[in-house]
Amino acid sequence: MSKYLVNKFLYTVDRDPALVERYREDPRATVAWWEAARAGALLGCAGGEDSTWTRFEDAEREALATHDHPALFALGAHPFLTLTLFIALFERDHEGLGYQKQYAERLAHFALPYPDIAT
Template identity: 75%
Template sequence: MSKYLLNKFLYTVDRDPELVERYRDDPAGTVAHWEAEYAGRLLNCVAGEATTWLALDDTERAALVAHDYPALFALGAHPFLTLTLFIAMFERDHAEPLGFQLEYARRLAHVTLPYPDIAT
């Protein structure tokens, strides 16, 4: 398991409006595309620099494909990264103000301190 790679997925997808929409509409295809095209790219480095040793495991991949943010949180994904990406994807589906944020809080209400470790 690589919390770094899991958080990198959330971070990079959230910063690209086309990837956000693609992930909303085709999560399995987006995760596969991201792993092939983005996973090896190093953040904040010279273009062309890459790594080949990082990979999502089956549990991480399944949680990403299912848009299962409680599972992602349990796996150690940073809560700010999950919240901002999923707001971008699903806030429009809620009529009331802060609708998705309230849904996010409801679905994570069972989590108690100490929270899962989010260090990478």
């Protein structure tokens, strides 16, 4: 698992309002674009340089493309990064703390020890 790359995706998308909207409206295309166009540059790869560190694994790509935060958590994505991005994506669709409660409910089946979030 390339947890660092997944966390980098979550972090960089969350900090760009246009990318947040793009990811909300067309997550699969946004993930594919980011992986192809931004991953290598953000990780310091020179032009034409390639590494498995600049590509998501299939499970990561699918979880990102379907906004599946429980799957991302199980894969080791940092929960604060998923929470902040997913609040930006979906809080507007819920009243009060409705989205945060839904987010927590979908993670309630996890028990200690939680998945390792170290990168």
